[in-house]
Amino acid sequence: MLPSAPLPPVRVVSIDPAIRNTGYAVLEGDFRSPRALDYGTLSMPQKLPQSACLLAIHEHVCKLIEQWQPDELAIEGIIYVQSHRTAISMGSARAATVLAAAKHGLRIMEYPPSCVKLATVGRGGAAKQQVAFMMRALLGLQETPAPDAADALAIGYSHLAATDPLRAHLFKDRKYV
Numbered sequence: 001m002l003p004s005a006p007l008p009p010v011r012v013v014s015i016d017p018a019i020r021n022t023g024y025a026v027l028e029g030d031f032r033s034p035r036a037l038d039y040g041t042l043s044m045p046q047k048l049p050q051s052a053c054l055l056a057i058h059e060h061v062c063k064l065i066e067q068w069q070p071d072e073l074a075i076e077g078i079i080y081v082q083s084h085r086t087a088i089s090m091g092s093a094r095a096a097t098v099l100a101a102a103k104h105g106l107r108i109m110e111y112p113p114s115c116v117k118l119a120t121v122g123r124g125g126a127a128k129q130q131v132a133f134m135m136r137a138l139l140g141l142q143e144t145p146a147p148d149a150a151d152a153l154a155i156g157y158s159h160l161a162a163t164d165p166l167r168a169h170l171f172k173d174r175k176y177v
Contacts, residue, residue: 009163010163011037013064013101014074014156016148019053020044023148024107025131027051027139027156034157036139037068050089054096061100073101074159076151077112085100111158116151119158119170124169 002136004133009011009029024037027068042060044053065073079090101108120138121130135141138157145153162171 010072010160011068011070012072012074012156012159013068013070013106014152014159015061015062015097016076016151016155017057017090018094018148019050019057019089019095020046021148022060022093022097023150023152025149025152025156026064026070029160031161031167034139034160036141036153036156038108039066039145039149039153041146050092054092056153057093058096058100061097062103063066065100065104065106069173070106071126072109072159073097074109074155075101075105076113076116076155077110081112109159111144111155115171116154119167120154120162146155 011026011028014025014027020043022042023039024042026037027034029035033151044056046168047067048056056141064070075094078087078094098108117126118124120126123130128147128150131154132147135150135153135157136144139153143151145173158171161167
């Protein structure tokens with residue numbers, strides 16, 4: 001069997017959406033050699049109205065897309081939460097992100113949190129600290145990223161890992177948005 005040809009590198013913006021603390025990351029490469037180009041958390045003060053937070057998220061994602069010129073956007077899928085209010089605000093933050101990506105013509109992929117944790121840590125119920133530790137290790141980061149940034153890195157890492165034929169079964173629940 002001949003070795004497979006290397007995949008062209010992909011650049012992806014990945015988002016862990018939330019009204020007050022949206023994690024973001026920009027990764028490049030493929031499943032063999034992913035690297036983080038940028039990551040962090042867009043934090044909003046509690047006194048800022050939700051509408052202003054949504055606008056800031058949308059604008060920040062647009063700026064990331066314009067600055068880094070990604071090929072695709074990966075986002076965390078909808079999660080089950082106890083509170084309807086939390087679900088609505090998380091969905092609103094997600095919508096602000098999806099609109100920014102759609103505005104720039106990007107393909108958008110959604111990954112369930114359990115799929116991301118399974119792909120990065122090996123357990124679908126992994127703790128946030130485990131995800132952050134693994135992102136530092138897998139991406140060769142100098143420091144352990146903050147939880148929301150680590151989640152965004154993990155979403156981007158999962159997106160790149162989904163192209164690995166040996167790990168494709170882990171991503172059966174991903175979908176186009």
